[in-house]
Amino acid sequence: GGANTEYDLVVVGGGSGGLAAAKEATALGAKVAVLDYVTPTPIGTKWGLGGTCVNVGCIPKKLMHQAALLGEAIHDAKTYGWELEPDNIHHSWESLKDAVQGHIKSVNWVTRVELRDKKVEYINGQGKFLDPYTITTQTKQGERRLTAKYFLIAVGGRPRYPDIPGALEYGITSDDIFSLSKPPGKTVIVGAGYIGLECAGFLRGLGYEATVLVRSIPLRGFDQQMANLIVAEMEDKGVKFEHRCIPKSVQKTDDGRLHVVWQNDKKEEFSDIFDTVLFAIGRRALTKELDIEKAGVEVAPDNEKIDAPNEQTNVPHIFAVGDVLYKKPELTPVAIHAGRLLARRLFGGSTTPMDYENVATTVFTPLEYGVVGLSEEKAIERYGEDNIEVYHAYYKPTEFFIPQKSIVHCYLKVVALREGDQKVLGMHFIGPQAGEVIQGFAAAMKCNLTVTALMSTVGIHPTIAEEFTRINITKRSGKDPNPAS
Ligand code: FAD
Numbered sequence: 001g002g003a004n005t006e007y008d009l010v011v012v013g014g015g016s017g018g019l020a021a022a023k024e025a026t027a028l029g030a031k032v033a034v035l036d037y038v039t040p041t042p043i044g045t046k047w048g049l050g051g052t053c054v055n056v057g058c059i060p061k062k063l064m065h066q067a068a069l070l071g072e073a074i075h076d077a078k079t080y081g082w083e084l085e086p087d088n089i090h091h092s093w094e095s096l097k098d099a100v101q102g103h104i105k106s107v108n109w110v111t112r113v114e115l116r117d118k119k120v121e122y123i124n125g126q127g128k129f130l131d132p133y134t135i136t137t138q139t140k141q142g143e144r145r146l147t148a149k150y151f152l153i154a155v156g157g158r159p160r161y162p163d164i165p166g167a168l169e170y171g172i173t174s175d176d177i178f179s180l181s182k183p184p185g186k187t188v189i190v191g192a193g194y195i196g197l198e199c200a201g202f203l204r205g206l207g208y209e210a211t212v213l214v215r216s217i218p219l220r221g222f223d224q225q226m227a228n229l230i231v232a233e234m235e236d237k238g239v240k241f242e243h244r245c246i247p248k249s250v251q252k253t254d255d256g257r258l259h260v261v262w263q264n265d266k267k268e269e270f271s272d273i274f275d276t277v278l279f280a281i282g283r284r285a286l287t288k289e290l291d292i293e294k295a296g297v298e299v300a301p302d303n304e305k306i307d308a309p310n311e312q313t314n315v316p317h318i319f320a321v322g323d324v325l326y327k328k329p330e331l332t333p334v335a336i337h338a339g340r341l342l343a344r345r346l347f348g349g350s351t352t353p354m355d356y357e358n359v360a361t362t363v364f365t366p367l368e369y370g371v372v373g374l375s376e377e378k379a380i381e382r383y384g385e386d387n388i389e390v391y392h393a394y395y396k397p398t399e400f401f402i403p404q405k406s407i408v409h410c411y412l413k414v415v416a417l418r419e420g421d422q423k424v425l426g427m428h429f430i431g432p433q434a435g436e437v438i439q440g441f442a443a444a445m446k447c448n449l450t451v452t453a454l455m456s457t458v459g460i461h462p463t464i465a466e467e468f469t470r471i472n473i474t475k476r477s478g479k480d481p482n483p484a485s
């Protein structure tokens with residue numbers, strides 16, 4: 001195979017990674033087709049072109065987080081002299097949901113127009129491999145077979161469900177929450193990864209009772225000191241946490257609510273009634289649905305993801321980017337960057353590989369957590385405790401004083417090598433706008449930021465980001481990291 005193919009590149013999956021690669025390849029003169037197809041969720045939710053981030057991920061998540069923050073801001077506003085009357089302020093889930101979905105529809109539309117303008121052929125159909133050089137898909141016009149020189153697997157992932165009675169019938173996931181027609185009400189969130197915590201955070205912020213079932217530890221893979229501060233802050237804001245618990249069953253009650261039974265690690269059983277059960281127990285890659293074995297592409301035995309060094313699978317003309325990759329960060333900018341660089345290597349004569357190190361990210365919990373680089377645990381594991389210096393500080397955001405907002409979890413730390421100018425290995429920040437704070441420091445770390453350079457940087461006053469330029473207390477010193485006054 002390989003000769004006389006119809007396309008230069010066929011991309012399976014029109015999400016962050018697939019679309020970025022397709023647009024770049026087309027700009028470089030390649031003939032490209034993109035297939036995108038969304039299988040409805042068990043309760044029937046479906047959406048348009050653009051993948052997870054736009055439809056059921058980053059974008060609706062950030063908008064609902066913002067809605068929750070505004071609720072807080074209303075209370076702060078009073079202390080700043082805003083007279084809000086009448087005093088009983090309500091939130092309409094329906095209005096929020098409609099506004100969020102309206103924005104998503106407009107992005108779906110713009111994406112479609114952009115593909116047309118850029119001459120990327122878009123096919124609304126589910127792609128399946130017939131053989132290593134052919135993808136087949138059912139469209140409204142009938143079956144189509146597409147042959148290509150190169151293929152890109154960018155199918156992403158979908159939420160997993162636990163194998164317990166009632167999960168599929170009565171549970172929902174992040175694929176459903178952002179378009180839920182009824183207010184979610186009292187909600188149990190199963191899973192304490194970043195998606196679970198973010199959903200619990202904005203639901204509580206919008207006024208709903210929220211309980212999180214944590215199987216082992218919160219935010220596994222993240223710095224655990226920071227993760228525990230995030231959880232403590234959420235508890236202060238009224239989110240309940242049930243530690244070392246897993247769900248056992250979900251049943252419908254006579255009045256249409258949900259009876260949930262869970263169990264702790266001592267096998268003790270507990271139960272409560274909820275309106276919504278939201279599973280956030282991780283995501284599985286959509287490789288099986290692609291009949292990937294017919295192409296000869298190997299997947300990891302533990303999670304069906306694709307181990308593809310330099311985005312190339314074991315079948316040399318088949319590539320993969322995004323969430324489908326084994327042990328790579330599941331983040332939109334990672335998928336986009338890798339897709340674009342791959343297109344340049346395939347069609348633009350580039351040799352630049354994707355760098356997956358030191359990718360910054362933010363957990364959008366009520367107090368946000370922004371991070372770039374290594375956790376304290378990882379740094380110690382990699383370099384040894386004696387070779388690491390950790391600077392830390394609690395700080396007081398100026399704008400927190402008047403409303404007397406809690407500052408007890410406003411904390412940051414810098415993990416660095418101990419020798420010489422102390423190369424920075426990781427930066428961690430809990431507070432408002434954590435993503436905005438961390439992004440610039442991520443660029444500084446790309447330029448080999450040191451603690452010496454950080455300390456000689458003049459801050460912007462009064463900001464919270466300037467706290468990074470004021471660090472001077474090491475954990476090793478044992479000095480109090482609380483601000484003087
Ligand atoms: P996707 O965007 O998932 O796109 C894959 C597309 O392929 C989908 O449209 C899928 O339906 C389609 N498809 C699958 N199989 C086939 C097939 N066989 N044929 C045709 N089409 C197919 N990342 C961030 O950077 N920041 C965040 O704040 C953030 N928040 C998130 C919040 C939530 C709730 C979730 C779920 C994710 C979040 N992410 C966030 C992660 C981000 O959405 C993903 O990393 C990103 O979308 C991955 O892009 P992708 O191209 O790999 O796959």
Ligand code: NA7
Nearest residue numbers: 162191192193194195196215216220246280281282283330
């Ligand atoms: P994560 O980060 O994989 O988190 C999943 C969470 O769900 C985590 O707290 C798990 O606990 C928990 N979990 C997993 N399976 C179960 C079952 N069966 N019962 C109860 N709890 C469970 O997924 P997210 O959806 O938050 O994020 C998706 C991806 O984005 C993630 O893979 C990251 O790479 C980035 P555990 O710690 O395993 O005990």
